[in-house]
Amino acid sequence: MKTIKLNPYRIGYRTLKTAFGMAIAVIIAKYLGVVNFSSAAILVVLCIKNTKMKSVQAAWARLISCLLGLIFASAIFELLGYYPLVLGLVVLLFIPTTVVLGTQEGVVTACVIILHCFNSKGVSAGFILNETLLIIVGLSIALVLNLYMPNRAKELDLFRTKIEQEFQVIMSEFSEALKYVDIELDHKLIDQALLTIEKAKSVAFMDVENHFVRNQNSYYHYFDMRSKQARLLHRMVDLINDVSRSEQLHLQLSELIHEMGQNISSNDHTAIRLHDLYAIQLEMREHPLPDNYEALHSRASAFQLLRELEAYLIIKSKFGSLRK
Known part of the structure; x- marks a missing residue:
């Protein structure tokens, strides 16, 4: 039965x-x-x-x-x-x-x-x-x-915390994958983060509609910013899988992503991370050109990964801080 x-x-x-x-x-x-x-x-x-x-x-x-x-x-x-x-x-x-x-x-x-x-x-x-x-x-x-509506500030703040924790886990996975060749990344964690972001945006939009004299919500813009970053993270998965672990470059990328993951919620370290990123780009240009297809493909993926990381950091720097 x-x-x-x-x-x-x-x-x-x-x-x-x-x-x-x-x-x-x-x-x-x-x-x-x-x-x-x-x-x-x-x-x-x-x-x-x-x-x-x-x-x-x-x-x-x-x-x-x-x-x-x-x-x-x-x-x-x-x-x-x-x-x-x-x-x-x-x-x-x-x-x-x-x-x-x-x-x-x-x-x-x-x-x-x-x-x-x-x-x-x-x-x-x-x-x-x-x-x-x-x-x-x-x-x-x-x-x-309907003049009374529950205050959603606490709920929105919980969403913010959850999203930042999910981003930290994703960054940690990225960093580890760049160290160890046996780790193969997938999109599951990022898909989950995107789902959380969409739920958060829905709640933030309802909060906007509960104020007759306000037509925007800083939380909504914050979640929208995270949504753009998450789509960049989605593209990074395949790039990281293609980066070879046979040269020192992968360790530098791993350390950069690790530092970014440690400062998800803060905007104070964005300029420092961008400086580190540009330093890696300059160093990559000084490396000798790869002599086989596999190495060339890895180097191209590493260059593109740096571009995606740069776009990720610039999005955060343009947003600034969350105004509650």
């Missing part, structure tokens, strides 16, 4: 806000005497998002769509009658209009208002006031609850 594996789950801020908001919206709508007061909960569910910016955009789209749906339904039902075919006609005309206006995200919510209108069998000032209050209560509760 096959065992069913359940996915682990913990109740987060969004779930708590949704549950609390639904209850509050229903209580307030009922207290105000709104007919179909339970529909206010639907608005709350659809407008609670994982960032403040998305919540405002969702609320705006639903406000426009609901008001538009109310106007469409009231006019067409009063003109043609309250019949199922007319209901289909209302939706047929309404949905393309929301697409043109860019508020199609609110179609589902607006359809609830349209159905209220259909079931009313008659539009009055009281009905329009009732539906307007329903919309305002639901959207307002969602927006107020």
Whole structure:
């Protein structure tokens, strides 16, 4: 018998806000005497998002769509009658209009208002006031609850630490591979680092959308910088595998990469490492030319490796330091 594996789950801020908001919206709508007061909960569910910016955009789209749906339904039902075919006609005309206006995200919510209108069998000032209050209560509760978002600074800092640790391990592997001929590098560690970076960038982007007066995040730029470096590390793997261990050059490269790995988080040593790198480049130019294909291929790989390491260091020097 096959065992069913359940996915682990913990109740987060969004779930708590949704549950609390639904209850509050229903209580307030009922207290105000709104007919179909339970529909206010639907608005709350659809407008609670994982960032403040998305919540405002969702609320705006639903406000426009609901008001538009109310106007469409009231006019067409009063003109043609309250019949199922007319209901289909209302939706047929309404949905393309929301697409043109860019508020199609609110179609589902607006359809609830349209159905209220259909079931009313008659539009009055009281009905329009009732539906307007329903919309305002639901959207307002969602927006107020979304004013609070958890501080992601600690989470972002943990991502930064993890990425730097992964880079240190990669650099250590590179350094060891340049010393011992029996070590063959692969891309697994770098692929893992790239995955961590993408997750970190996603969290940093959400943090940007939680600030209405700020459209950038230094953490996001930091993770983007690491992403560029990781792609360079990805290219270095094959180059290191091609460098011969039969000449002194491979030990100099190993020591340079070891020093870079020891100072992943600091920008103070970038200029020193660049100086060491240029010194190795000058020394390589003074070496006699290789006399066979294998040695020539190794020397070319070593030159290209130095270029990739130079680009890696320059990326870091241009970024500077992380401003928290």
